[in-house]
Amino acid sequence: MHHFKTLAASTAIFLCASGALAQDSITVAIQLEPPNLDPTGGAAQAIDSVLYANVFEGLTRFDADGAIIRGLAQSWDISDDGLVYTFNLAAGVTFHDGTTMDAEDVKFSLDRARSEDSTNAQKALFAGITDVTVIDPLTVQVTLDQPNGNFLFNMAWGDAVIVAPESIENIASNPIGTGPFTFTDWVQGDRLELTRNDAYWGPAPALETATFRFISDPTAAFAAVMAEDVDAFVGFPAPENLPQFEADPRFQVLVGNTxxxxxxxxxxxxxxxxxxxxxxxxxxxxxxxxxxxxxxxxxxxxxxxxxxxxxxxxxxxxxxxxxxxxxxxxxxxxxxxxxxxxxxxxxxxxxxxxxxxxxxxxxxxxxxxxxxxxxxxxxxxxxxxxxxxxxxxxxxxxxxxxxxxxxxxxxxxxxxxxxxxxxxxxxxxxxxxxxxxxxxxxxxxxxxxxxxxxxxxxxxxVATVAKAGLQGLWVNQPTAAVDLTGVSWSN
CATH class of the missing domain: 3.10.105.10 (Dipeptide-binding Protein; Domain 3)
Structure with a gap:
């Protein structure tokens, strides 16, 4: 259960003196700050808001419209009895620390999530798994105790992202994933900074740097957006102010479902x-x-x-x-x-x-x-x-x-x-x-x-107030995430 965040401005990502926008940076505000940075061990929505699809990836993932699409698994086969899922993993994937992501990491992640001492907030997602078998470095087989029509859906949750044994000890403060952005810095009470992962296995994001600022107070949120101190506020906490932003040509207001x-x-x-x-x-x-x-x-x-x-x-x-x-x-x-x-x-x-x-x-x-x-x-x-x-x-x-x-x-x-x-x-x-x-x-x-x-x-x-030139932000939130992978500035 999870529901909270906000955004911020990074040092390298500001309005230039001329007023021109830095085209490869973004400062996004959310209302709630994550209590830690481990989506596989914490219940707060704010963790996924910052890290889902940006830093961490799972076997499958949610698209902007809620569809289940490929993640680290590029394809899968399901046995006729519905009990065995064989996942074919993407090749050439590395974690942000340079270690290889392979079937052993998938086994580690799923076994850890379903273990008796697991602290995963959604442990029930993994309860039906009876065995995880490595077939080869890019093939992993997951066996269930009974058919589960929701299994691919479950694997798209932020609680089911793939992590590595080499970096799991410090995941709560130094998250190491496979995603298109790497974790750079977390100034608690203020902001969290991400940098584009130039070794990313998939399509490169347009943004080079991203800063999440945490602004919990609705009055401060209004002031930050009006002053253009942030480029977007996802989950804007003062809905009474939305008509004012809608009437201001500097901004766009997106109102969607969660x-x-x-x-x-x-x-x-x-x-x-x-x-x-x-x-x-x-x-x-x-x-x-x-x-x-x-x-x-x-x-x-x-x-x-x-x-x-x-x-x-x-x-x-x-x-x-x-x-x-x-x-x-x-x-x-x-x-x-x-x-x-x-x-x-x-x-x-x-x-x-x-x-x-x-x-x-x-x-x-x-x-x-x-x-x-x-x-x-x-x-x-x-x-x-x-x-x-x-x-x-x-x-x-x-x-x-x-x-x-x-x-x-x-x-x-x-x-x-x-x-x-x-x-x-x-x-x-x-x-x-x-x-x-x-x-x-x-x-x-x-x-x-x-x-x-x-x-x-x-x-x-969910209401998002963004600068007029920003595109690619999710309107709806099929999961709690501020997915920056498709965000860019229009020319």
Whole structure:
């Protein structure tokens, strides 16, 4: 689960005194800074925002439109029974430290991700792998315990990038990948710098240097863009300012979809949230549109379950949790909380959480639920909420693609434990027929909606404000990434 970043300006990449743009450099701002630089061991979206496709690559990858395309695997063969994937790797690939990337590194990466002591935030992606066999330096065979229609999709996640044993020890502070950019410097609290990899095995990017600046405050974000201190701000955190940028010929505004289901995360094992009546009361106390309008200035699509509305398999379940404070109060009384109760509401830094949290706190107060709000920095949120599960409520956007499977993991931070749902996900993973998969996904969406596991708020929109001459930035975010591989300046 992951959702946060921002950008910056590098020393070599500025406006010249004449006002001309440096044509081979970019400074990109994002709101949230990565807590570390290991996409295979950290849960924060901000890691992928900076490093996905730029520094690290996987066997497959997401294209700008969400399609699964070739990565380090140039082709693959699937056995008739769907259990064995044979990947044919690109030749001549080296890591940024000069070591060769080959089938041994793929085996190392996948075995490490699925090991018992793995700290991979999406370990479930690798759970079905029973064996990884090196056939030769450019051929690796992956065997599954059952067919998995999502396997090539899973291998495109940032959590599944290929790393090397030679450089894994320091990956959190010095990431060594195979991508078109090399990591140069990280000034924590300020910026991260990348340089074009001249030894890259694939097409060379147009940019020579790139700087990510981390600007968390919406007011500072507005000032940085208006002053042209940054060339683009991906995930611009102050949507109320977008009309001003749209009217300014210096800028372009791109508004797209993300895979970010924004939810009122609920600790299902913490009383009173272990009672479905209380969780249902929460859901009916929430006015989604008021949150979208008040926190996001209208940017966002209401959701009634943990699934992206732009996905063809989305089921509209909004009616299960329509705004009905009277019903909410009666459910609380039925559950023994006629006088309400008090719980914690721990908020990470993004604007949707901080602004949305104030609105939700007011809505919950109206039905008798008091919230003690704590604003956390991202590293604190990961530790307290995600890792230690020390929370009652939180607000976060889950930006991983097609991640409804997290509800099958009872150890996941909201601690939902439903054997029926877990069995359904096992069946889905083993199903390749598209119509059957659609039916199973509809069942899955319905179960978690009717169990009121979390408060389903809205699908996060992503707004990018960029200088008018910049081209090639992703409009939508099929995964949380600021992919610079196709970015250039127009002449």
């Amino acid at each position: 895979e970010g289901e924004t939810i009122l995360s609920t600790n299902n094992k913490m009383p009173p949230f272990d009672d479905v009546r209380v969780r249902k009361a929460l859901a009916h106390a929430i006015d989604r549109q008021a949150i979208i309008d008040g926190a996001m200035f209208g940017y966002g699509t209401p959701i009634g379950t943990h699934f992206a509305p732009h996905n063809p398999d989305y089921v509209d379940l909004l009616a299960n949790s329509q705004y009905d404070p009277d019903l909410s109060r009666s459910l609380l009384a039925e559950a023994g909380f006629a006088d309400g109760f008090t719980t914690t509401l721990k908020l990470p830094p993004p604007s949707y959480a901080r602004r949305g949290g104030e609105i939700i706190a007011s809505q919950l107060r109206a039905v008798g639920i008091e919230t003690e709000i704590t604003n956390l920095e991202w590293a604190q949120w990961i530790e307290e909420v995600f890792t230690n599960k020390d929370f009652g409520l939180s607000i976060v956007s889950h930006t991983e693609p097609m991640d409804i499977g997290i509800y099958a993991n009872p150890d996941y931070y909201f601690q939902y434990d439903n054997p029926e749902f877990q069995a359904l996900m096992e069946t889905l993973n083993a199903t390749t027929d598209p119509a059957m998969r659609s039916d199973l996904l509809a069942q899955a969406q319905t179960i978690i909606s009717e169990d009121y596991v979390n408060g389903y708020l809205f699908e996060l929109a």
